[in-house]
Amino acid sequence: MIKPLLEVQNLTVKYGAITALHNVDIRVEEGEIVSLIGANGAGKTTLLRTISGLLTPKTGSVSFFGTSIVGVSAHKIVRGGISHIPEGRMVFANLTVDENLQMGGYLLSDKRVFAAERDFVFSIFPRLRERMTQSAGTLSGGEQQMLAIGRALMSKPRFLMLDEPSLGIAPILVRSIFEKIVEINKMHGLTILLVEQNANMALEISSRGYVLETGRVILTAPSSSLRNDPKVRSAYLGG
Amino acid sequence: MNEFLQQVINGVSLGAIYALIALGYTMVYGVLKFINFAHSDVFMIGAFSAFYAVQKYPSVFVINSWPGGALVIFTVMALCALLGMVIELLAYRPLRNKPRLSVLITAIGVSLLIENLAQLQFGAAPQHFPDLLPVTIIHLGNLSISSTKIVVIGVAAFLLVALEFIVRKTKIGVAMRAVSFNHQTAALMGVNVDLVISFTFGLGSALAGAGGVLYSLSYPAVEPFMGIMPGLKAFVAAVLGGIGNIPGAALGGLLLGIIETFVKGSHYSTFTDAIAFAILILILLFRPAGLLGKVQIEKV
Ligand SMILES: Nc1ncnc2c1ncn2[C@@H]1O[C@H](COP(=O)(O)OP(=O)(O)O)[C@@H](O)[C@H]1O
Ligand SMILES: [Mg+2]
Numbered sequence: 041m042i043k044p045l046l047e048v049q050n051l052t053v054k055y056g057a058i059t060a061l062h063n064v065d066i067r068v069e070e071g072e073i074v075s076l077i078g079a080n081g082a083g084k085t086t087l088l089r090t091i092s093g094l095l096t097p098k099t100g101s102v103s104f105f106g107t108s109i110v111g112v113s114a115h116k117i118v119r120g121g122i123s124h125i126p127e128g129r130m131v132f133a134n135l136t137v138d139e140n141l142q143m144g145g146y147l148l149s150d151k152r153v154f155a156a157e158r159d160f161v162f163s164i165f166p167r168l169r170e171r172m173t174q175s176a177g178t179l180s181g182g183e184q185q186m187l188a189i190g191r192a193l194m195s196k197p198r199f200l201m202l203d204e205p206s207l208g209i210a211p212i213l214v215r216s217i218f219e220k221i222v223e224i225n226k227m228h229g230l231t232i233l234l235v236e237q238n239a240n241m242a243l244e245i246s247s248r249g250y251v252l253e254t255g256r257v258i259l260t261a262p263s264s265s266l267r268n269d270p271k272v273r274s275a276y277l278g279g
Numbered sequence: 280m281n282e283f284l285q286q287v288i289n290g291v292s293l294g295a296i297y298a299l300i301a302l303g304y305t306m307v308y309g310v311l312k313f314i315n316f317a318h319s320d321v322f323m324i325g326a327f328s329a330f331y332a333v334q335k336y337p338s339v340f341v342i343n344s345w346p347g348g349a350l351v352i353f354t355v356m357a358l359c360a361l362l363g364m365v366i367e368l369l370a371y372r373p374l375r376n377k378p379r380l381s382v383l384i385t386a387i388g389v390s391l392l393i394e395n396l397a398q399l400q401f402g403a404a405p406q407h408f409p410d411l412l413p414v415t416i417i418h419l420g421n422l423s424i425s426s427t428k429i430v431v432i433g434v435a436a437f438l439l440v441a442l443e444f445i446v447r448k449t450k451i452g453v454a455m456r457a458v459s460f461n462h463q464t465a466a467l468m469g470v471n472v473d474l475v476i477s478f479t480f481g482l483g484s485a486l487a488g489a490g491g492v493l494y495s496l497s498y499p500a501v502e503p504f505m506g507i508m509p510g511l512k513a514f515v516a517a518v519l520g521g522i523g524n525i526p527g528a529a530l531g532g533l534l535l536g537i538i539e540t541f542v543k544g545s546h547y548s549t550f551t552d553a554i555a556f557a558i559l560i561l562i563l564l565f566r567p568a569g570l571l572g573k574v575q576i577e578k579v
Contacts (some may be wrong), residue, residue, distance in 0.1 A: 146450070
């Protein structure tokens with residue numbers, strides 16, 4: 041049997057005495073866009089941070105292509121092909137756009153591979169090429185999100201995790217960023233786990249979804265059925 | 280006019296040393312957001328390593344010679360880099376995720392430890408620092424400048440440019456700046472944050488070591504507490520320039536050296552140190568972020 045790209049089983053994560061995730065199970069197959077929706081404080085960010093190695097779970101397992109990555113440090117997990125775009129974008133504000141991309145490609149030792157990867161990022165976000173020498177802190181929110189995605193692509197990942205890419209971004213730009221996410225998935229075959237409070241749009245572009253509530257997965261289904269689920273509609277889709 | 284120029288050169292030469300030490304404070308602050316109070320002791324150890332190097336191995340570290348002097352500086356820089364990295368590994372790394380105040384207090388503890396160990400090992404009395412380099416007086420018009428001042432300024436300028444190159448243009452330099460923005464985000468790029476922090480300590484400590492040797496060339500007496508005042512002033516310089524800001528530390532060091540030299544040459548020479556710290560307080564009142572420090576504004 042083919043191993044799933046990502047398999048999270050029975051995951052429990054605590055901050056001191058607070059349990060942020062209770063026995064969470066999540067599975068992502070290669071090539072999918074999976075969305076993870078839930079209210080503020082549900083534990084979405086905690087899940088992504090645990091997968092990328094920034095947090096260590098109390099119990100449970102995280103496997104990437106069948107290999108356990110629990111306890112592996114974050115900078116080594118990137119090497120394995122997981123790229124995490126953190127909540128709030130976290131572009132290096134004190135670095136230029138180009139230096140941010142250099143950091144994204146930190147693990148690429150071959151200059152030609154780096155240049156090719158950067159051209160690939162510029163082909164998706166031409167705006168970044170125009171802003172190359174500009175300090176990332178002076179970009180608009182939307183441009184920063186493009187940079188955060190571009191930076192994450194620089195490491196040639198097989199799996200991309202996005203934490204609320206629509207947060208604090210003008211609605212017109214949100215649509216264009218979601219189109220880019222679809223493009224990255226469809227044209228370049230990258231598997232994506234998309235965390236959103238903006239559940240409507242996330243469910244529009246994903247094939248399946250998980251609903252997280254106070255640290256527990258309460259529902260999982262194809263995105264189309266989640267969008268028609270009365271409970272989901274009232275809680276997350278504004279009726 | 281002549282006297283003025285002479286004083287400027289003296290000031291720049293003193294300020295260049297403050298700048299070298301200040302860089303270590305500011306770089307460590309950049310990546311770890313705390314003041315490494317043991318930094319001034321690395322400066323002192325740098326001076327003593329040079330002192331003992333020429334005493335124990337006179338045939339390798341030949342005094343009164345240019346190659347010998349250069350070899351001493353390189354060796355001291357390497358030793359101090361190592362010392363800085365060991366201090367970080369043993370004293371600060373175990374406290375990485377602890378409150379910053381604990382780290383700060385640990386830094387003071389490390390500083391006292393090194394000073395007292397040095398006192399035990401080297402004795403408390405000041406010892407004469409040998410003439411590492413040949414000294415000549417250079418006459419420039421009506422100015423007469425000791426070659427030592429030129430060497431101090433030249434070496435410091437070279438090291439500042441080298442550091443600027445490392446921080447701006449190399450991969451590890453970009454990583455240092457990324458780590459100083461945010462550790463976890465840097466880790467998400469594949470950066471081994473511990474390694475970068477260790478490198479930062481090494482770099483800053485090497486500069487402090489060079490500063491210790493250069494300082495001893497100008498003020499040829501070494502003793503275990505010799506790092507305290509220059510260290511404190513370099514810290515003032517770092518805050519003056521904007522803590523965490525590398526060009527700021529260089530600028531702050533130069534300014535402080537020049538001001539101090541002019542005050543020393545005036546009627547108020549007894550107040551030299553008081554004036555240095557008064558400047559710190561004034562700058563902080565009017566520019567809390569320092570001369571080149573920026574107040575960061577969050578963008579949405
Ligand atoms: N660093 C932290 N320390 C303590 N509690 C935290 C920390 N980060 C998050 N939490 C708590 O964990 C829970 C889940 O938070 P989070 O994963 O950020 O949720 P979401 O991303 O879904 O908004 C919340 O109750 C939050 O208050
Ligand atoms: Mg969140």
